[in-house]
Amino acid sequence: MPAPTGFRLFKAAAFALLAANLALYALLGRPNELVDAAAWLVLLVLFEIETAHGARLSTQQLRLIHFLRLPAAAGVLAAAAGYLLEAEWLDAANAWLWVVVVILLEIEVRFPAAVGRRRESFLIAAVVFYAALFLLVPVWLWQDEWLDAWDATLWLAAFFAIELNVLQRTNSA
Numbered sequence: 001m002p003a004p005t006g007f008r009l010f011k012a013a014a015f016a017l018l019a020a021n022l023a024l025y026a027l028l029g030r031p032n033e034l035v036d037a038a039a040w041l042v043l044l045v046l047f048e049i050e051t052a053h054g055a056r057l058s059t060q061q062l063r064l065i066h067f068l069r070l071p072a073a074a075g076v077l078a079a080a081a082g083y084l085l086e087a088e089w090l091d092a093a094n095a096w097l098w099v100v101v102v103i104l105l106e107i108e109v110r111f112p113a114a115v116g117r118r119r120e121s122f123l124i125a126a127v128v129f130y131a132a133l134f135l136l137v138p139v140w141l142w143q144d145e146w147l148d149a150w151d152a153t154l155w156l157a158a159f160f161a162i163e164l165n166v167l168q169r170t171n172s173a
Contacts, residue, residue: 014158032082039075051165
């Protein structure tokens with residue numbers, strides 16, 4: 001069943017804002033922030049393709065998506081390590097929390113039957129990590145880091161859309 005028009009518009013707006021966000025980091029951010037934003041955007045697009053359109057993809061196309069996620073994940077990990085090296089502790093905490101969320105999402109997407117048997121545990125873990133990410137937004141605001149707060153809010157909204165895709169896939173399976 002196709003996604004409702006409002007949901008498709010929400011996702012399109014989120015992706016457009018994230019692309020604009022990437023341009024902002026290219027112009028105003030540190031190199032590590034640009035790598036971080038670009039790698040995450042690639043990961044998000046690949047998750048969107050798989051979770052929203054996976055039923056229409058061939059096995060070969062799914063393998064390609066999984067393969068392409070590897071360099072994007074490497075960029076994410078490099079940026080997360082870079083935040084530690086730069087002593088950017090809030091950015092590092094944010095990056096590593098997102099790494100855990102993506103690991104959970106990867107397991108949900110690749111092993112839905114196993115996740116189904118432990119649904120409550122996965123739900124609790126997701127709520128805990130998303131809540132931790134959400135709590136970083138007011139911290140950035142308190143520190144007058146408006147771009148980081150905006151960025152964090154956008155990413156939470158975008159991954160909310162991916163989680164809804166996964167939920168829809170799970171309910172239709």
